[in-house]
Amino acid sequence: MGARHAIHNGRATRFWVDWWHEKGPLKDQFPGLFVIATEPLATVATLFRGNQCRLTFRRELCLGERVELANIARLVEVVRLSETQDRISWSLEPNGKFSVRSLYKSLCQGILHKHYGIVWEIKVPLKAWKLLARRGDRQAVELVIGRIRALHASIRDSV
Known part of the structure; x- marks a missing residue:
């Protein structure tokens, strides 16, 4: 909802949980894969080796899950890690800085985020x-x- 991550080195951004993709956290887009992920809280840096994403799961994937994995692969193929630190900004403020006021306002407007x-x-x-x-x-x-x-x-x- 509020915190948005711009991936650079991937060390401060959790792959499944943080909002780094334009459509939101991957755990919300691909809940079936998230629940069987071996490392659900892993950072992007942990899962990427040589700019390739290496996801592992607790069991073998069925056909539908393999399709979902292919969709994730298409989303992450544009990710290129660098040496600069990830940038985290607050999307509810124009200046990108967190404020209790903006969080409270969004909660009062009924944009209650489940987290x-x-x-x-x-x-x-x-x-x-x-x-x-x-x-x-x-x-x-x-x-x-x-x-x-x-x-x-x-x-x-x-x-």
């Missing part, structure tokens, strides 16, 4: 979020959210 829903459900002390945000550790944040989701699910199921 933001969990943020409002989680009961985590603000200190914990500040610590994770300060570290800039995206994987740690995802791990915490995953564990909290599991905890909430187990509590919900037991009630």
Whole structure:
């Protein structure tokens, strides 16, 4: 929704999850392949070797999935990695910089993105979020959210 990635070296952009293609995250365009991907959180740099994309899956692909993989191959054939860092910009602001105001405005206009829903459900002390945000550790944040989701699910199921 907001953060857009321009791929250069591919180290700061996750192949499936981040919005680097014009139509949105590949996990939303190809959900069937995303759920069976061996490395669903891998960066573009990890999956590209010699400017060729090397995707692996947990099982052999059926005919429909092979067609989807061919579609991905066509999308990524224009990707050429370089040595400069990936550029991340905020699409909801003309200057490309994040603002709470623009995020809040888009949420109020009903453009609720499914990834933001969990943020409002989680009961985590603000200190914990500040610590994770300060570290800039995206994987740690995802791990915490995953564990909290599991905890909430187990509590919900037991009630």
